Amino acid sequence: MSEFRHLDELLQKFVEDGLPGCACIVAKKGEILYENYFGWADRENRKPLTRDNVFRQASLTKIAMYTTAMMLYEQGRFLMTDPIYKYFPEWRHSKKLVCHPGGGTEVVPVEHPITVKNIMNMTCGLPYHMIMGDQPVSHPTSEAMFRAMEPLMNKEHYTLREQIEAMSQVPLAFEPGTRWLYGFASELTAGLLEAICGKPAELVIKEMLFEPLGMENSANFTFGDIPQRLVKNYYLHPGKKLGDEDALYICPPELEARMVGPLGTVPGFSRVITNCWDYTKLMQMLANGGIYAGKRIMGRKTIDLMRYNTLSQELIREDFSNPYLAGYGYGYGVRTLMDKYVGHHNGSLGQFGWTGGSGTWAESDPSEGLSVVYMHNLQPNLEQYHHLRMRATVYGCME
Numbered sequence: 001m002s003e004f005r006h007l008d009e010l011l012q013k014f015v016e017d018g019l020p021g022c023a024c025i026v027a028k029k030g031e032i033l034y035e036n037y038f039g040w041a042d043r044e045n046r047k048p049l050t051r052d053n054v055f056r057q058a059s060l061t062k063i064a065m066y067t068t069a070m071m072l073y074e075q076g077r078f079l080m081t082d083p084i085y086k087y088f089p090e091w092r093h094s095k096k097l098v099c100h101p102g103g104g105t106e107v108v109p110v111e112h113p114i115t116v117k118n119i120m121n122m123t124c125g126l127p128y129h130m131i132m133g134d135q136p137v138s139h140p141t142s143e144a145m146f147r148a149m150e151p152l153m154n155k156e157h158y159t160l161r162e163q164i165e166a167m168s169q170v171p172l173a174f175e176p177g178t179r180w181l182y183g184f185a186s187e188l189t190a191g192l193l194e195a196i197c198g199k200p201a202e203l204v205i206k207e208m209l210f211e212p213l214g215m216e217n218s219a220n221f222t223f224g225d226i227p228q229r230l231v232k233n234y235y236l237h238p239g240k241k242l243g244d245e246d247a248l249y250i251c252p253p254e255l256e257a258r259m260v261g262p263l264g265t266v267p268g269f270s271r272v273i274t275n276c277w278d279y280t281k282l283m284q285m286l287a288n289g290g291i292y293a294g295k296r297i298m299g300r301k302t303i304d305l306m307r308y309n310t311l312s313q314e315l316i317r318e319d320f321s322n323p324y325l326a327g328y329g330y331g332y333g334v335r336t337l338m339d340k341y342v343g344h345h346n347g348s349l350g351q352f353g354w355t356g357g358s359g360t361w362a363e364s365d366p367s368e369g370l371s372v373v374y375m376h377n378l379q380p381n382l383e384q385y386h387h388l389r390m391r392a393t394v395y396g397c398m399e
Contacts, residue, residue: 002396060356066333125172127183283371
């Protein structure tokens with residue numbers, strides 16, 4: 001059996017090998033089993049990483065956002081079978097791209113409209129405008145999304161609703177529900193929160209999830225002293241140097257005062273900023289049947305639905321398959337462990353979670369009441385190297 005000192009040694013080695021800094025918390029049934037911080041929040045200015053530092057979550061935001069959506073689901077606010085045009089009328093007549101075997105493409109009407117289920121499990125056929133799967137823009141749908149987004153990106157400010165309206169004219173990469181494709185489904189889900197609740201998605205998540213859980217360091221934009229506590233987002237990309245600053249998540253001063261205003265005053269949909277301490281509260285709630293600190297936040301059976309695999313074996317093999325995702329299926333906004341052997345995973349079947357593009361990772365195990373939250377901010381995030389080693393060591397520490 002491994003011991004938590006082995007996790008200390010591993011994370012320290014990450015830093016010695018060049019990772020600027022990293023943090024990890026392991027909790028079980030409300031008790032913190034492990035918590036430690038290594039390296040620097042700001043390496044150039046010799047500021048050590050501590051519990052108070054916050055990280056950009058990028059796509060790890062999805063756990064918080066889809067959890068909020070599932071809370072609305074269990075309140076009867078929507079059905080998975082609802083067509084999304086019920087909430088976004090301009091999506092009533094969606095079209096799809098058909099690629100012919102002999103070459104050439106054709107745009108035709110979809111056979112079935114996009115449903116809420118399709119945006120909850122990423123089968124709606126829309127990538128992000130920057131990438132198609134793991135590849136740079138090269139697919140007609142992704143290129144069309146880039147063209148649709150370009151006028152918005154040239155504006156000083158645009159809303160999530162404007163973005164959703166612009167994307168409604170983009171031909172889908174496939175018939176809804178027939179393939180899995182990571183991307184714009186998340187923006188549509190954020191839009192669903194707004195349409196149902198009549199306020200910015202960021203406020204819905206804050207009021208329904210962050211505030212009840214006491215996640216005081218968590219938000220979609222910087223606030224208070226968060227800019228001073230935000231770790232540097234380090235880069236390894238050609239043409240960038242470690243420590244280059246970025247403007248992501250920084251709310252323009254003229255908009256900050258309007259964050260509590262009516263729907264339509266928030267630019268786009270920004271990803272969450274938080275720390276290991278706060279995110280552990282969320283992951284512990286999910287690991288312990290919807291209860292945190294004696295307070296019920298959501299239903300246990302709703303969490304079971306959220307982590308239930310929605311993809312066929314064919315889709316897992318063709319669309320949801322790479323060494324990092326090995327052994328997992330996909331539920332509603334989260335991956336879920338289905339095969340320990342294929343995934344080389346020494347945890348439990350049914351564990352679920354997700355990852356962020358700057359190196360954050362979180363997973364909950366309801367069978368053990370266990371959660372693991374790990375964070376660093378580095379691009380490229382080198383997730384396969386760091387996360388899989390850390391994951392194996394953490395679960396080796398469990399009795």
